[in-house]
Amino acid sequence: MxxxxxxxxxxxxxxxxxxxxxxxxxxxxxxxxxxxxxxxxxxxxxxxxxxxxxxxxxxxxxxxxxxxxxxxxxxxxSSKPENFKINEKLLLERKLVSVATLTLYKYNFGNCLEFNFSESVALSLFDKLLKIKGISINDVVSIIEDIKERFDDIQCEDYNLVILKKNNSEELFIIFANDKVLEIGGVKVVEVINLKNIINSLKEIWLED
Structure with a gap:
């Protein structure tokens, strides 16, 4: 095009x-x-x-x-803001995550009082994934682990995280897409999350603080 x-x-x-x-x-x-x-x-x-x-x-x-x-x-x-830190208090005040989400995230990924840029994106995405009907905590943790591994590549592009499910199956799988997502036969789109929107929202909140 x-x-x-x-x-x-x-x-x-x-x-x-x-x-x-x-x-x-x-x-x-x-x-x-x-x-x-x-x-x-x-x-x-x-x-x-x-x-x-x-x-x-x-x-x-x-x-x-x-x-x-x-x-x-x-x-x-910048795709990698310098000195980016967001603490728990700000995350909760801005309602970016709930206390329950924060507790669950730290249980799975380790305890910390401040979050750097990649951790903040992962935490925000973790919160959104938990709200999706039918997705298990194990699925959410696996997706976040995958995001963390690919973060340097993902943050530089306007990617959608697309969660898919095969018809007549409870198994979920994910893809990264940077264009419109169309459903195909036998596969249902469960959720589409734009990662750039999450990243930009966090940057704006950080600057305002």
């Missing part, structure tokens, strides 16, 4: 930002350098961007710029 692009000229007109702002945000790494794509056109070489991604990012920057520094934003948008 051909990527939907937006030219630099159209981007500046549509968002109301200046040329200087755009390239300052690039230098500060709040807009990824790889989004600045030089493409030959009939008028010469022009800069294009992935339309949906860059418009969403600029809208986010404009929303946050009066409250969050560009350095902190760059950290938030």
């Amino acid at each position: 051909e990527q939907d692009l937006i030219s630099k000229k159209e981007l500046l007109e549509l968002t109301g930002i200046s040329y200087g702002q755009l390239y300052r945000w690039k230098r500060k790494k709040v807009i990824p350098e790889e989004w600045f794509m030089k493409i030959a056109t009939f008028t010469g070489q022009e800069t294009f961007f992935p339309r949906e991604e860059v418009l969403e990012r600029i809208n986010k920057i404009i929303t946050l710029k009066d409250e969050v520094s560009l350095d902190d934003m760059a950290n938030m948008f």
Whole structure:
């Protein structure tokens, strides 16, 4: 499928930002350098961007710029935020997890008072999985263990965690998909969880704290 692009000229007109702002945000790494794509056109070489991604990012920057520094934003948008820590108190205050979920997670994965980035994502996903009807705690623990092993690859992509079940069977299995999930004969989609949404929510809460 051909990527939907937006030219630099159209981007500046549509968002109301200046040329200087755009390239300052690039230098500060709040807009990824790889989004600045030089493409030959009939008028010469022009800069294009992935339309949906860059418009969403600029809208986010404009929303946050009066409250969050560009350095902190760059950290938030990074696939691996530095110095990321969330403690139990904040997790419970923001209702990211319940006391019961927290207790069960620590029972299966070890006790800790603060959670780093990967552990926070795993804990949030653990909470969501526990709420799915028909899934056992053993299944949930297995999925989280798999996520932990693949985390470096998963966090860099817009993946959906898809939980499937064969018809007339209680056995569940999972796949990672970065596109629309369609049901096929003999297999039922039990749940689709977007991992990027979990990751972004945690980053925003961390910055607000």
